[in-house]
Amino acid sequence: MSALAWIAAVSLAAWLWLLLGQGFFWRTDVRLPPRREPAEWPSVGVVVPARDEAAVLPGSLPSLLAQDYPGRAEIFLVDDGSTDGTGDLARRLAERHGGLPLTVSSPGEPPAGWTGKLWAVRHGIALARARDPEYLLLTDADIAHGPASLRDAVAASHAGGFDLVSQMARLRVESAWERLVVPAFVYFFAQLYPFRWIGRRGARTSAAAGGCVLLRADAAERARIPDAIRHAVIDDVALARAVRRSGGHIWLGLAEHVDSVRPYPRLADLWRMVARSAYAQLRHNPLLLVGAVAGLAVVYLAPPAALFAGAAAGDVAAAVLGGLAWLVMTGTYLPMLRYYRQPPWLALALPWTAFLYLLMTVDSAVRHYRGRGAAWKGRTYARPEPAPEQR
Structure with missing residues (x-):
């Protein structure tokens, strides 16, 4: 030849x-299992790091405020040095839409050795822990959640014994470049980190999707999240590995009702x-x-x-x-x-x-x-x- x-x-x-x-890896049927509701719904602190997100907040934050969750849940939006009025807009949206309680705060500039996002996450987790939640939902400011998103994730974690449940948000595919590049982005990610392997106990493959990560609060403490990964650029994968190393059981799959509203209209x-x-x-x-x-x-x-x-x-x-x-x-x-x-x-x-x-x-x-x-x-x-x- x-x-x-x-x-x-x-x-x-x-x-x-x-x-x-x-x-x-090419199969797309790794999704949250049918909901099996717990007898008592645990409390949840929702942490949203946000830097210059005024353009996307109107399409995402109201969906968090409107979560149909039977237990106690509270949102902590951390304004990470925004210059576009992100924090003020978040407060106005909460006043207009009501729903879950919202706290907006700012931690100031990150110290050396920290990425800005993880410094904001650290501040948000500290605020949430003051309310002693059983779970933490770490979600990006551009992620819109279906009304039962939090309820489904908590139920899956409770029923499956998972310390971390992460859903790969469905990214926007409207422009020609988004159609060409975005599905491949998720395809390549799944090729590197096959979802079926991640959910197995004792597996070596660990990953999460940073846009939507539900984490047991005690698992976060054992894994020293986020301090243990404070310098990680690929923070979602680093987070999953830290939880796995501390003995946690993790799950990652494709989302049904979790969507990114951030546009990427140009190739640039x-x-x-x-x-x-x-x-x-x-x-x-x-x-x-x-x-x-x-x-x-x-x-x-x-x-x-x-x-x-x-x-x-x-x-x-x-x-x-x-x-x-x-x-x-x-x-x-x-x-x-x-x-x-x-x-x-x-x-x-x-x-x-x-x-x-x-x-x-x-x-x-x-x-x-x-x-x-x-x-x-x-x-x-x-x-x-x-x-x-x-x-």
């Missing part, structure tokens, strides 16, 4: 392994979202970067290249093997497109989307070595620490 055919064969073998041996917006943390995911290791780039090229770019180049050159083996690899790739992406209610033909564009992610990852490394590191909302963490490694 030609060199191109051998590369296509390696890609096909990789896809067959991903199809069957990576926790069936999505690029910043990915590039700010992609190299941290690789532990800022150049060798891992080279491996990731090579892996993306062989797994995602080689199949269509082998198909078209092989067909043009009369290399039947390369064309057939490349076509089969592309077919398996396309089939594994279809469930995620269905979950996001997108047309099936977008699955054929996955190699192009993977190429964009490859460029975003390289750009993330370039930013790191130029001292710009993880930049977000006016703050730059030039040399951020990676999330703690799995143990």
Whole structure:
């Protein structure tokens, strides 16, 4: 066989392994189980870190205020140095909509060694603990919750014995770039952290989705959350690993009624979202970067290249093997497109989307070595620490 055919064969073998041996990551049926309500509903402190979120709060905060929760619940929104009136807007929304009690406060600028978000989370957890809640819901300011979202998560944690229940919010897919990039973002995440593996006791794979994390308060204390992860850029994965290391049982799945209202209308917006943390995911290791780039090229770019180049050159083996690899790739992406209610033909564009992610990852490394590191909302963490490694 030609060199191109051998590369296509390696890609096909990789896809067959991903199809069957990576926790069936491509399936989208890991959801919260049917609700089994506890005899007594535990109290919950809802912590919302918010920095310059006035544009999205009207679409998210009212959904938290309106939670249909039978137990005691209170919201603590931490205004992390906003310059757009986020805190005042939150108070006005609470006055207008009523519902759950809301406390708005600000911790000031984070000290050295803390990311801004985690410093805000620390402040919010401290406020919540003054009310002695049994659970903490950590949710981002751009996340809208269905009326029974909190109720369903608490019931799932109680019935399943989970110390952490996290739902991957359904991200917005309205612009052309969002349709191309966003479903793939969740698909790639699930490939790295198969949801089925995460829910097993004693599993090594740990992850959470930072937009919606329900955490038992005693588990947070055992894991020293958030102090133990205060410098983590990928804070949701770091949080899950810390809980797992302290003996906690965790669960992660796709959300039914938890949605992000944050728009990413342009490619530049999505690029910043990915590039700010992609190299941290690789532990800022150049060798891992080279491996990731090579892996993306062989797994995602080689199949269509082998198909078209092989067909043009009369290399039947390369064309057939490349076509089969592309077919398996396309089939594994279809469930995620269905979950996001997108047309099936977008699955054929996955190699192009993977190429964009490859460029975003390289750009993330370039930013790191130029001292710009993880930049977000006016703050730059030039040399951020990676999330703690799995143990």
